[in-house]
Amino acid sequence: MYWYRLTPLDILLFRDAKPFTPGERAWAGSVFPPNGHTLAGAIRGLLGEKATLTLKGPFLCYETTLYFPRPLGFLGSIPLFPLDWLNDNSLNHALWDRTRPCPLVPANLDDLTQVDIKNPNTRQYLPSDVILNYLKTGQIPPQDWACQHEGEKSPWQVETRPHNAMKDGTRQVKDADGYFVENAIRMLPNWSLAIALDQQLSTPTTLRLGGEGHQVLIEACPSLGQQWDSIQARSDANFQNPDRSVGYLVTPGVFERMQNNQQAKCRSWPWEWKLAHTSNPNQTPGELVSVSSDRAIPISTRLRDQNDSDKSIPAPQVFAAPPGSQYYLNQPQTLFQDQPQAPAKVKRWRKLGYSQLLWINLSSSLKVRS
Numbered sequence: 381m382y383w384y385r386l387t388p389l390d391i392l393l394f395r396d397a398k399p400f401t402p403g404e405r406a407w408a409g410s411v412f413p414p415n416g417h418t419l420a421g422a423i424r425g426l427l428g429e430k431a432t433l434t435l436k437g438p439f440l441c442y443e444t445t446l447y448f449p450r451p452l453g454f455l456g457s458i459p460l461f462p463l464d465w466l467n468d469n470s471l472n473h474a475l476w477d478r479t480r481p482c483p484l485v486p487a488n489l490d491d492l493t494q495v496d497i498k499n500p501n502t503r504q505y506l507p508s509d510v511i512l513n514y515l516k517t518g519q520i521p522p523q524d525w526a527c528q529h530e531g532e533k534s535p536w537q538v539e540t541r542p543h544n545a546m547k548d549g550t551r552q553v554k555d556a557d558g559y560f561v562e563n564a565i566r567m568l569p570n571w572s573l574a575i576a577l578d579q580q581l582s583t584p585t586t587l588r589l590g591g592e593g594h595q596v597l598i599e600a601c602p603s604l605g606q607q608w609d610s611i612q613a614r615s616d617a618n619f620q621n622p623d624r625s626v627g628y629l630v631t632p633g634v635f636e637r638m639q640n641n642q643q644a645k646c647r648s649w650p651w652e653w654k655l656a657h658t659s660n661p662n663q664t665p666g667e668l669v670s671v672s673s674d675r676a677i678p679i680s681t682r683l684r685d686q687n688d689s690d691k692s693i694p695a696p697q698v699f700a701a702p703p704g705s706q707y708y709l710n711q712p713q714t715l716f717q718d719q720p721q722a723p724a725k726v727k728r729w730r731k732l733g734y735s736q737l738l739w740i741n742l743s744s745s746l747k748v749r750s
Contacts, residue, residue, distance in 0.1 A: 381605065382577050382581070382605075383603075384577065384583065385444075387572040387599070388594070392564065393592050395591060410563035410565060412536060414573075415679050415700075415732075416631075416732030416734055417679065417681050419732075423435075423587070425588065427579070437576060438631070441571070441573070445507050446508040446607045452702075452704040455492075456496055457495075457502070457522045462482040462484060462708050463476070465708075470489060500533065501527050511611060511738070512611050515611065518740050518742045531568040535567060536571070539564045540561060540562075542561045573596070583599050584597060585597075615738040616739075622711040624711070624741075625740060626739070627712065627738075628704075629704065629706070629735070629737055632702065632703060633648075633650075633705060635701065635735070653666055654666025654667070656669045666713075667713050668709050673702065676699040676700060676701065676702070677699065678698075682695055
């Protein structure tokens, strides 16, 4: 894989997955970072061919340091654990819905008095050395949550831009299609996007990315690959340890399944992972104990015409689990998307960078033994 840094030369526009027509809906939302489909489409345009790409990312980087979204299994800097793993916790007497993932709580409830979730100096993106140490120890020390550079809380700003069309010969906005507002993304200085491709590009060069023809500068950055290789190697080693583990999602996770009525449904954890606790004796327990996630990310793709690859129509929306989601398992589990028998359609999501997991083994961290 070849690693590249994508530095915006101007603002970027990535409209959300909602249909938008000026006049019908006056506000065009924006999403960032861009998803794998958007990046793959832009790169194919640069290559000038309908190439099959394998992509990792997107991630963020500050200068030449790779950054990852904060793990969502933390309240401030306090790690959370499934209640089932904390026999001495005073909340063990509480009733909870056994058809859902186990509640998450701090190992020590007194830690809640120290939580400051509104601290403006708390990192929302963590550098590669902090993540590597997290994979090695299962812990993120409190000092590693403090921002060291501008943008570690939010590496971009949202700029709201109105667009007006005036009536001829007047100073009034048109009644129809005359006004709409859209959000643009402006990255902070020294911040860029980072991706890896299975194809080598001639760099430096520019790439049209997003709407309105805005461009980014593409530069090869091998040091990003060295950071990723160290993290991936440690994650792979953790996966081999059949002990209590946390799967840490670092790109949007697409977990889709076709129902009996042929309607696809998405949820925030893989369908093939069964809950470790059961609500009736007929169920077979699995390995998944709990989940920490957030609001789903809508992803809009397109279906190409089989007879004319230049034509396409909007595909049904897919809702992805956000990066930073965490999955607590009694032992690590593979994704169906990574298995040889998975259909090509399912594997395509992984090729475009979705559902990338890093594994943290908890045996060397806080002792949460049964």
